[in-house]
Amino acid sequence: MVSQTTTTICPFCGVGCGLNLHTEDDRLISVTPQLDHPVSRGQLCSKGWSSAYGVDLRGRILHPLIRTPRGFRQASWDEALTTIGEALQQVLNEDGPMAVGIISSARATNEDNYAAQKLARAVLKTNNIDHCARICHSPTVAGLKQTLGSGAMTNSAADIFETDLIVVFGADPTENHAILGGHIMRAHLAGTKLIVVDPRRTRLAKLADMHLQLKPGSNIALINALIKTILDNHWQDSEYIEARCEGLVPLAAAVANAYDGVERTTGIDLETIREMARAYSKASRAMIFYGMGITQYVSGTNNVIALSNLALVCGQIGRPGTGINPLRGQNNVQGACDMGCLPNVYPGYQAVADLAARDKFSHAWKTALPEQPGLTSLGMSKAALDGSFRALILFGEDPVITDPDQNQERLALSKLDLLVVAELTMTDTARMADVVLPAASFAEKSGTFTNCERRVQHVRQALPPPGEARGDWQWLAAIARQLGSDQLDWSDSEAVFREMAALTPSYSAMSYPHIDEHCGLQWPCSAETPDGTAVLHSNSFPIGRARLIPVHPTEIDESADAEYPLLLTTNRLHFHYGCGSMTRKSPLLEREIPPGLLFINPADARDLGILHRAPVGVRSRRGYLETCAMVSEDLPPGLVSMPYHFREAPSNQLTNNAQDPVTKMPELKACAVAVEPLPPGRVPRSMDQLNAEQGGIER
Numbered sequence: 151m152v153s154q155t156t157t158t159i160c161p162f163c164g165v166g167c168g169l170n171l172h173t174e175d176d177r178l179i180s181v182t183p184q185l186d187h188p189v190s191r192g193q194l195c196s197k198g199w200s201s202a203y204g205v206d207l208r209g210r211i212l213h214p215l216i217r218t219p220r221g222f223r224q225a226s227w228d229e230a231l232t233t234i235g236e237a238l239q240q241v242l243n244e245d246g247p248m249a250v251g252i253i254s255s256a257r258a259t260n261e262d263n264y265a266a267q268k269l270a271r272a273v274l275k276t277n278n279i280d281h282c283a284r285i286c287h288s289p290t291v292a293g294l295k296q297t298l299g300s301g302a303m304t305n306s307a308a309d310i311f312e313t314d315l316i317v318v319f320g321a322d323p324t325e326n327h328a329i330l331g332g333h334i335m336r337a338h339l340a341g342t343k344l345i346v347v348d349p350r351r352t353r354l355a356k357l358a359d360m361h362l363q364l365k366p367g368s369n370i371a372l373i374n375a376l377i378k379t380i381l382d383n384h385w386q387d388s389e390y391i392e393a394r395c396e397g398l399v400p401l402a403a404a405v406a407n408a409y410d411g412v413e414r415t416t417g418i419d420l421e422t423i424r425e426m427a428r429a430y431s432k433a434s435r436a437m438i439f440y441g442m443g444i445t446q447y448v449s450g451t452n453n454v455i456a457l458s459n460l461a462l463v464c465g466q467i468g469r470p471g472t473g474i475n476p477l478r479g480q481n482n483v484q485g486a487c488d489m490g491c492l493p494n495v496y497p498g499y500q501a502v503a504d505l506a507a508r509d510k511f512s513h514a515w516k517t518a519l520p521e522q523p524g525l526t527s528l529g530m531s532k533a534a535l536d537g538s539f540r541a542l543i544l545f546g547e548d549p550v551i552t553d554p555d556q557n558q559e560r561l562a563l564s565k566l567d568l569l570v571v572a573e574l575t576m577t578d579t580a581r582m583a584d585v586v587l588p589a590a591s592f593a594e595k596s597g598t599f600t601n602c603e604r605r606v607q608h609v610r611q612a613l614p615p616p617g618e619a620r621g622d623w624q625w626l627a628a629i630a631r632q633l634g635s636d637q638l639d640w641s642d643s644e645a646v647f648r649e650m651a652a653l654t655p656s657y658s659a660m661s662y663p664h665i666d667e668h669c670g671l672q673w674p675c676s677a678e679t680p681d682g683t684a685v686l687h688s689n690s691f692p693i694g695r696a697r698l699i700p701v702h703p704t705e706i707d708e709s710a711d712a713e714y715p716l717l718l719t720t721n722r723l724h725f726h727y728g729c730g731s732m733t734r735k736s737p738l739l740e741r742e743i744p745p746g747l748l749f750i751n752p753a754d755a756r757d758l759g760i761l762h763r764a765p766v767g768v769r770s771r772r773g774y775l776e777t778c779a780m781v782s783e784d785l786p787p788g789l790v791s792m793p794y795h796f797r798e799a800p801s802n803q804l805t806n807n808a809q810d811p812v813t814k815m816p817e818l819k820a821c822a823v824a825v826e827p828l829p830p831g832r833v834p835r836s837m838d839q840l841n842a843e844q845g846g847i848e849r
């Protein structure tokens with residue numbers, strides 16, 4: 151028997167904890183934490199401990215599958231690739247490159263993502279390439295790019311232990327970035343002040359020195375009032391602003407009336423606003439962490455800009471223990487953005503619209519590149535509905551469960567001439583595909599992930615891929631070859647990384663051996679900073695001076711009304727991840743929490759005659775689902791909340807697709823719903839049952 155231990159990185163969230171995979175004769179027998187890992191420091195959360203369940207053989211797709219009128223049948227790789235190649239070629243011939251596109255995966259490696267955008271741009275000749283960052287931190291990328299010149303976490307996880315005040319703004323780290331949530335709890339116990347701004351009473355809110363339980367979507371009203379308080383009292387860092395920022399005068403003018411109606415809009419009284427403004431501006435080092443409570447609004451980009459304004463006027467960016475820190479969500483969402491899996495940028499955020507950048511990539515890849523800007527992921531769905539977008543290659547995402555407005559999303563996918571899905575298991579999206587490809591999981595391939603603090607870490611192969619599964623860049627290369635291109639013909643993952651690093655300035659001094667030597671390297675890592683960068687913007691910003699940009703409150707798209715009297719927000723639960731396709735394979739995680747759940751305040755439950763754990767129906771303008779009520783004081787009256795992990799009761803049946811005008815981020819954090827009790831003892835019908843009864847959308 152051959153026993154082996156492989157050190158690698160957790161495949162779930164952006165914390166990027168260090169795992170050891172213990173194998174015996176090509177079987178994964180256990181997972182343990184890496185004791186000396188710089189972020190996780192010998193710990194894992196329950197998902198990390200359960201990661202072996204997520205990739206075990208149960209339910210794994212082992213061979214290519216092709217749709218027939220009677221369901222899927224097994225096919226050889228040759229046949230699957232021929233089918234894909236012919237269908238792609240036909241759409242390209244008939245409608246040109248804007249009719250095809252790729253959705254890549256923030257769960258896959260940097261090498262996979264680099265390959266995906268290269269296939270789109272250099273082979274398919276389209277900039278139609280996107281991924282889940284669109285509906286996650288795209289407002290961060292767009293907002294911080296404008297204000298600071300770089301859309302990433304400015305500081306490092308270790309700074310949690312080197313700060314005086316932590317502000318958690320619209321994030322729930324003990325559930326979603328559990329190891330960092332634990333660090334925050336520990337720092338707070340040791341004396342670091344903690345302020346939480348969240349409409350729900352999260353675990354950290356219960357422990358915090360202050361909890362500002364604002365109304366959903368009122369972030370800018372609150373932040374502008376904080377900035378006004380700071381300026382009125384001369385609590386700003388004038389020296390810092392003078393030396394490093396521009397735009398104070400218009401910002402001051404824009405916030406001058408910020409108190410008007412603010413108590414009503416936000417639900418927070420002026421005394422509390424004053425107290426928070428004082429604490430944040432007076433702290434010698436204060437860190438802001440933020441998440442989906444900021445980004446998932448039609449005002450997402452402006453929300454990010456507002457937070458950046460707040461940090462800048464107080465001089466809280468550019469030193470250890472400070473900063474504006476987006477908690478990037480997926481294990482490799484930072485990397486998928488860095489790799490250019492976005493319709494407007496090449497690797498390293500080099501703009502497609504910039505002629506010099508296009509020339510650079512065109513020269514390196516020895517081919518002409520498309521000029522026309524690409525479609526976003528939801529833009530591809532929209533174009534599928536009107537027939538102008540016809541062929542989609544998608545991997546490592548399950549938009550039927552995770553995109554807003556499920557019925558519309560299903561309809562859009564059903565219109566495609568060709569849908570290729572590469573997955574580990576048969577997700578709801580894979581079930582709609584024409585061709586399903588078996589993908590290798592993180593444990594079965596090598597490459598790199600970039601965590602939320604910009605740390606590029608080595609993912610090492612511990613197992614052979616099961617059945618005929620292949621790594622993502624390998625099957626992407628096979629599609630390129632099928633189309634007559636050798637653009638993706640690398641010898642191994644290290645060769646992909648070398649090509650990428652040579653073209654990506656912030657990765658330019660990185661290599662696999664150098665990454666291993668340092669237990670991961672934080673970008674920018676170039677000739678000037680060969681060992682990486684823990685704190686961004688220490689001396690200057692990539693755009694020279696930081697920009698203070700006035701922004702004004704925008705109302706949420708859909709408020710509660712007589713017909714839909716409650717506001718629904720969506721959140722995550724510690725024990726499940728994304729669409730649930732990996733975590734729900736673990737009996738240990740599955741027993742922790744019943745599927746579905748609608749969190750509702752006791753007063754609303756009483757008014758509606760709903761008992762704790764009783765079955766309920768939830769309706770919005772877009773859909774209907776059934777689940778169980780969880781009566782909880784953690785929600786204020788008028789607000790209900792649902793997780794989105796459960797395909798039986800997917801909250802995206804209900805959510806609103808209204809979008810941020812800058813980034814096309816949908817408003818996943820607020821929509822109007824009506825809740826009704828179901829007869830006592832009735833078992834809530836699953837979405838599959840409801841679709842079968844009502845004739846849901848099929849392919």
Ligand SMILES: Nc1nc2c(c(=O)[nH]1)N[C@H]1C(S)=C(S)[C@@H](COP(=O)(O)OP(=O)(O)OC[C@H]3O[C@@H](n4cnc5c(=O)[nH]c(N)nc54)[C@H](O)[C@@H]3O)O[C@H]1N2
Pocket residue numbers: 163164286319320321322323325326327347348349350352364365366367368369440441442443444477478479480719720721722723724725726727728819
């Ligand atoms: N266990 C687990 N962990 C995960 C994930 C998972 O699915 N499961 N997913 C990963 C991914 S992809 C991501 S992006 C991250 C997301 O991590 P978070 O950003 O923490 O995600 P959410 O729980 O969706 O939303 C955060 C909070 O925003 C609050 N909120 C809603 N509206 C507002 C508002 O108007 N203002 C403010 N200030 N707050 C508001 C909600 O009440 C909620 O507590 O988690 C990652 N980690």
Ligand SMILES: Nc1nc2c(c(=O)[nH]1)N[C@H]1C(S)=C(S)[C@@H](COP(=O)(O)OP(=O)(O)OC[C@H]3O[C@@H](n4cnc5c(=O)[nH]c(N)nc54)[C@H](O)[C@@H]3O)O[C@H]1N2
Pocket residue numbers: 161255257258259282283285286287442446479480545546547548549552553554572573574575577589590591592622720721727728729730731732794801802805818
């Ligand atoms: N209502 C509501 N909806 C939301 C959100 C919300 O807060 N509320 N949050 C949004 C956010 S922030 C995000 S990021 C999205 C996430 O949405 P998705 O990206 O669709 O979610 P995941 O569950 O991470 O899906 C990833 C899939 O990748 C597969 N996978 C894992 N590793 C690999 C691999 O190496 N290769 C391949 N080919 N496949 C792999 C897994 O099996 C899984 O099925 O959801 C969004 N949807």
Ligand code: SF4
Pocket residue numbers: 160161162163164165166167190193194195196197198199326327328329330
């Ligand atoms: S905190 Fe995130 S990276 Fe760490 S073990 Fe949990 S899911 Fe994995």
Ligand SMILES: [Mo]
Pocket residue numbers: 282285286287479480
């Ligand atoms: Mo995310």
